[in-house]
Amino acid sequence: MPSTRNPHQALREAHQIANTHGCFVREKHSGRSTFYLLYRRTSPPTLIGQRSTPNGLRTLVCKACNIN
Incomplete structure (x- = not known):
């Protein structure tokens, strides 16, 4: 089932x-x-x-940080 979330919004939420949970995101x-x-x-x-x-x-961020 495809997500209806805006990609820019998903990226901001992931950051x-x-x-908040001691991680950081880099773009390659x-x-x-x-x-x-x-x-x-x-x-x-x-x-x-x-x-x-x-x-x-x-x-991935939600799974790694144990967010539901």
């Missing part, structure tokens, strides 16, 4: 949720596509995962 541009990388704030930062869409990133 806010990640920041590769050619014509963009990948969103989720890291845990540790020293050094730990990569949790990557997604290619803002809605996929929001889902």
Whole structure:
């Protein structure tokens, strides 16, 4: 079932949720596509995962931060 959430809104929510729960998001541009990388704030930062869409990133952030 496709999400009706605006991609820009999903990206903003993912950034806010990640920041609140000790994580951060980086964008990686590769050619014509963009990948969103989720890291845990540790020293050094730990990569949790990557997604290619803002809605996929929001889902990953919710799972990693244990948000329903």
